[in-house]
Amino acid sequence: MTPLVEVHGLRFRYDDGTAALNGVDFHLNAGETVALLGPNGSGKTTFVLHLNGLLRGQGRVSVSGLTVEPKNIPAIRRKVGIVFQDSESQLFMPTVLEDVAFGLLNRGLDSVTARGRASAALETVGMSAAAARAPYHLSAGEKKRVAIAGIIAMEPEVLVLDEPTASLDPPGQRSLAGLVADLPQAKILVTHDVPFALALCQRAVFFQAGRIAAEGPVEEMVCRFDWHFAFERSKSPR
């Protein structure tokens, strides 16, 4: 089976000289959900920004057989939807409905179709009631849901969620996990949230210093890199 996303030897250096990716090889199969784990600054977000051509490095990136290059960018961006870590950056239109419809109108859909699909996406994420509200009046969890609606409305083949549980309370995380689990797309979850990754992902890749240090089942990666929070307060005698 040909993978949905294939990356070979991806290297990227920022303008200030920081080498963010040092030869990444990666694949994602249709219907699969993969967690990207690893320390801050290890290149996870930089990596996912290459998947729809927002950053261009050396190496080969292809989605559904299309190489990420200028002539394919519009088609690639229809196939890969990214939900950014900071929902505030993703919500820029005056109302929730207009924001969700933003990508649909850019794809050339007429107002009536865009409105219908945006409304359906809002219903999927349980935010229909907020359609006429201003995005900046929503809570962090609601903003995240609307940001996801804006992406799933475009019906991408691959859904990338960058730190989806950041700034969500535990019920919000639980509800988001349920929502993400029900979405049919192949998914890449960039996360530090191990329970979230364990609940949703079949596989994890561990980034270190701009490379994939290892990949395998989530539990195995978590144990191998001691990637969970455990803290024991030292008991000092009184």
Place this chain on the structure above:
Amino acid sequence: MRHVILERWSRGESCVHRRDPRAKIVALITFLAVVATAHRALAWLAPGLLLLLLAGLVLAKLPLTGALVRAALVVPFTGVFALICWFAGEPALGLRLLAKSYLSALAVIWVVATTPLPALLNGFEMTGVPRFLLVVCQFLYRYLFVISEEAQHMSKAAAARGTAARNWTAPGPSFRAAAGALGVLFARSYARAGDIHRAMLARGFDGRFLQLHSENFRPADTAFALVASLAPVAVRLTVERVVG
């Protein structure tokens, strides 16, 4: 976050809000032309045009005091030139300048406060204004909110650590801190604006803010454009005939 009040007003419900932006643009341009070319009997014409704008504000269900105060923001700028005219021995010219600038600002507020900016810019595009200029306006509009939000975040953070914003203008360390904060504000806003632009590109943005509501120019819009454009012309002709 507090957001620009005009943005909130522009989302209101009134017969003026419902009109096509192009109809309002035509009315605005006519009004500005009437004001700019008026020379005779301005002492009578200005109150007449002001009454007309007040009627427009009432029709649009906008708060009168708020709109009148906001239009006065133009006074410090034109006031300088008015003062120069005054000292040059032409106080009447200075007063004319003030009156014309105030009326023009109020007319612009009437249109901006009844039309969401994306729709207004869309209207300008449909009336033939260069797209590049409109894209610049669109980004300016979006990023003004970004800077405003970042400034509010920083102000809160400073207040939480015991710094009042008004102390920042005091000489010495506070002033230096304020200067540093200003630099950080620009750096943070720049980074945030980059994130927003990236998110827009990721959803296929190609330089145009497309509207979910398609604008159809209806007979009511034509009637509105005619009435709103002819009204200031009629006021001017009447005043000039009666007084001048």
